[in-house]
Amino acid sequence: GIQVEQSPPDLILQEGANSTLRCNFSDSVNNLQWFHQNPWGQLINLFYIPSGTKQNGRLSATTVATERYSLLYISSSQTTDSGVYFCAVERSSGTYKYIFGTGTRLKVLA
Amino acid sequence: GAVVSQHPSRVICKSGTSVKIECRSLDFQATTMFWYRQFPKQSLMLMATSNEGSKATYEQGVEKDKFLINHASLTLSTLTVTSAHPEDSSFYICSARTGGTSPLHFGNGTRLTVT
Numbered sequence: 433g434i435q436v437e438q439s440p441p442d443l444i445l446q447e448g449a450n451s452t453l454r455c456n457f458s459d460s461v462n463n464l465q466w467f468h469q470n471p472w473g474q475l476i477n478l479f480y481i482p483s484g485t486k487q488n489g490r491l492s493a494t495t496v497a498t499e500r501y502s503l504l505y506i507s508s509s510q511t512t513d514s515g516v517y518f519c520a521v522e523r524s525s526g527t528y529k530y531i532f533g534t535g536t537r538l539k540v541l542a
Numbered sequence: 543g544a545v546v547s548q549h550p551s552r553v554i555c556k557s558g559t560s561v562k563i564e565c566r567s568l569d570f571q572a573t574t575m576f577w578y579r580q581f582p583k584q585s586l587m588l589m590a591t592s593n594e595g596s597k598a599t600y601e602q603g604v605e606k607d608k609f610l611i612n613h614a615s616l617t618l619s620t621l622t623v624t625s626a627h628p629e630d631s632s633f634y635i636c637s638a639r640t641g642g643t644s645p646l647h648f649g650n651g652t653r654l655t656v657t
Contacts, residue, residue: 462643473580473633473651480645518585520646528574530637530646532586 434459434523436533444539445509453504453536455519463522464495465530466504470515478504478517509540543569546638548649555626555656563621563652565636571616572638576646577609580633592619626656 435458445451455464466478479486479493481502486493490509495502502519516537520530545568555561565575574593578586590606592598592613600606608630610622619638623630635651 463645465645467648473635473653475635475648475651477645477647520586522643528643529576529588529591531588532578535585537583 434461434521434531436519436521436531438517438519438533438536440536441534442537442539444541447509447511447540447542449509449540450505450507451509451538453506453517453538455502455504455521455533457500457502457519457521457533460500460524461497461521462524463530464497464502465520466493466502467518467520468513468515469518469535475518506538509538511540511542514538514540544645544647545569546572546636546647546649548636548652550652551650552653553655555654557627557656558625560622560624561626561654563623563634563636563654565619565621565638565649567617567638567647570638570640572619573616573641574639575613575619576637576639577611577619577621578635578637580635580651586635589621623654626654628656630654631656 437456439454463482468476481495483497490507492505516535519533547566577589580586590598590600598611613619637646637648
């Protein structure tokens, strides 16, 4: 099956710092989403981004589908950004199911 | 829009009993729903895919007789953990989408503890 690897696995930042999270996938995909899982387990949908670049406030994401990776940028990080960030991809082979990446655990210190 | 409601949020049950978890799409019709399982400090693992009116498709290694999935309508899917054991304790999360290539929307998850 498709492999979805995220890096770095863990990240500690001082409040106000910027960061880039990466998602690599081993096969062509139809869709890609980025999620933030908060400490209570809720998954917050950040971006639906099968290709191109999107921005939402301090967050932005870029997917280069032909090179099989996506990046999530967090600028001016805040303590509320802490949690786990997942990318999830849907293969182009028509299975219609999303496979989650390994996750990046982010902690932002005040 | 695109709200998915999952109940209960927490459940504690005794070993050997069954537990039912409900997943509802509140403001859209979900042709496909997915059930995921997450162990502490791990990623989400897909358990099964359910389509309204048909049998669920289970991922390799998931016992279909233990994890019964019913997708009886376009707004409701249920997961029943039968004869639960302590190793079934986990975080179960459902998700739904309106069509084949639409984004996923997630419920808030159910934390199951089997004693």
